[in-house]
Amino acid sequence: MKANALSMLSAPRGEPLHLESVSKRFGEVQALSEVSFSAEPGEVIALCGPSGAGKSTLGRMISGLDMPDSGSVHLGGLVLSDMAAQQRRVAHMFESLALYPTLDVFSNVASPLRAPSHRGLFNAAEIAAQVEAILVMMDIAQLSKRRPSELSGGQRQRVALCRTLVQSPSLFILDEPIGHLDAKLRHRLRGEINRRQRALDQVTLWLTPDTLEGMAVADRVVMLIDGKVQQIGSPREVYAAPASTSIARLLGDPAMNLIDIWLKQEADGLKVLCNGVRLQVAESFLARLKATGQLRLTLGFPPLHSRLDDPTALAGLRGDIYTVEPFGKYTLVTVEVNGAYVKAKLPAGFQITVGSSVLVGIPTEHVLLFDHESGVLIDEAAAALHNKKTTAPNPLHSEA
Numbered sequence: 374m375k376a377n378a379l380s381m382l383s384a385p386r387g388e389p390l391h392l393e394s395v396s397k398r399f400g401e402v403q404a405l406s407e408v409s410f411s412a413e414p415g416e417v418i419a420l421c422g423p424s425g426a427g428k429s430t431l432g433r434m435i436s437g438l439d440m441p442d443s444g445s446v447h448l449g450g451l452v453l454s455d456m457a458a459q460q461r462r463v464a465h466m467f468e469s470l471a472l473y474p475t476l477d478v479f480s481n482v483a484s485p486l487r488a489p490s491h492r493g494l495f496n497a498a499e500i501a502a503q504v505e506a507i508l509v510m511m512d513i514a515q516l517s518k519r520r521p522s523e524l525s526g527g528q529r530q531r532v533a534l535c536r537t538l539v540q541s542p543s544l545f546i547l548d549e550p551i552g553h554l555d556a557k558l559r560h561r562l563r564g565e566i567n568r569r570q571r572a573l574d575q576v577t578l579w580l581t582p583d584t585l586e587g588m589a590v591a592d593r594v595v596m597l598i599d600g601k602v603q604q605i606g607s608p609r610e611v612y613a614a615p616a617s618t619s620i621a622r623l624l625g626d627p628a629m630n631l632i633d634i635w636l637k638q639e640a641d642g643l644k645v646l647c648n649g650v651r652l653q654v655a656e657s658f659l660a661r662l663k664a665t666g667q668l669r670l671t672l673g674f675p676p677l678h679s680r681l682d683d684p685t686a687l688a689g690l691r692g693d694i695y696t697v698e699p700f701g702k703y704t705l706v707t708v709e710v711n712g713a714y715v716k717a718k719l720p721a722g723f724q725i726t727v728g729s730s731v732l733v734g735i736p737t738e739h740v741l742l743f744d745h746e747s748g749v750l751i752d753e754a755a756a757a758l759h760n761k762k763t764t765a766p767n768p769l770h771s772e773a
């Protein structure tokens with residue numbers, strides 16, 4: 374073994390990653406549009422977004438398996454996008470896994486350490502020690518002699534993960550690394566991999582359609598929707614203030630309630646309607662709605678804080694119990710309000726008859742307001758500033 378080469382290989386210096394306006398089109402599909410973000414050495418970044426958002430395409434642009442139409446990828450002083458894939462030293466775990474079908478588990482995992490680029494750097498004992506350690510961590514050491522065709526989907530996924538994590542690259546890309554595992558294993562490995570990657574100096578990009586998983590593992594979350602970066606922030610920031618209804622729909626389990634409301638002037642005053650049903654609102658909350666200056670809004674609030682028939686609620690909607698789902702730790706109740714559905718996460722053992730009429734309390738202190746047309750979060754401070762500056766009349770002020 375060449376000591377200097379090994380120490381360079383086993384502990385490359387962590388470098389910041391920077392993507393500058395990366396775009397990619399496949400025929401009619403604009404898979405990525407001007408994607409820019411940066412990551413500090415050692416940061417775990419979750420790249421989250423629904424199926425087709427462009428996560429895997431972006432991963433391929435970074436590792437060099439595909440080239441962007443425009444834009445660039447930088448790692449420290451290197452322009453990765455000008456380099457061949459094999460020079461980039463990116464450890465990329467593919468969603469498709471891409472295992473070697475004729476090699477057993479051990480040889481699949483050892484393959485990057487035996488690659489021509491590593492020739493002479495590790496002796497057989499060192500390779501065996503590294504491979505065995507990672508197989509033990511993933512709980513598949515007993516499968517080391519099997520071929521991929523003799524494994525379950527979850528076992529194959531763990532082999533691909535081992536083959537990626539055994540490397541000492543400049544950057545890790547993990548494309549849905551735990552998606553095919555059962556819940557218990559997913560939970561354990563999420564923690565193990567997270568702990569391991571956080572201890573390294575390299576950037577890790579964790580690609581997942583499961584935003585909660587991304588939030589659990591990442592220092593920061595990049596929300597990618599329709600090939601565009603819609604929000605970047607810490608998990609706490611994105612959860613507390615999703616930039617749009619598209620992002621809000623991806624948060625929480627179950628996701629945030631989103632209901633469209635209409636502020637309508639009637640003979641006896643300003644009323645708030647949801648699907649034609651009148652929302653019962655306290656003056657303080659009505660004032661908040663009016664302050665947006667908009668007649669149509671989308672309200673977002675988490676099911677966790679919704680209560681039924683709560684006399685202290687500052688806002689409520691009358692509807693009928695649609696479903697009652699006891700999940701053990703809690704009961705999820707869905708209420709139908711004239712075709713709109715509101716979910717409330719209630720204590721375990723909560724019972725109510727389907728079809729009964731209830732007032733769903735809207736937890737106003739947790740409500741986020743979104744623009745009805747664009748779905749963009751209305752930042753109240755910014756909106757207040759904007760309203761002061763604009764000369765256009767506020768329709769609510771004239772109607773109220």
Ligand SMILES: Nc1ncnc2c1ncn2[C@@H]1O[C@H](COP(=O)(O)OP(=O)(O)OP(=O)(O)O)[C@@H](O)[C@H]1O
Pocket residue numbers: 399400402403404422423424425426427428429430431468582
């Ligand atoms: N080689 C290709 N040829 C044509 N279209 C492609 C190709 N690769 C990806 N696309 C399209 O680009 C878009 C982004 O795909 P991509 O696989 O990056 O999404 P994703 O966010 O990784 O989705 P998933 O979570 O389902 O894996 C999709 O509309 C997809 O159909």
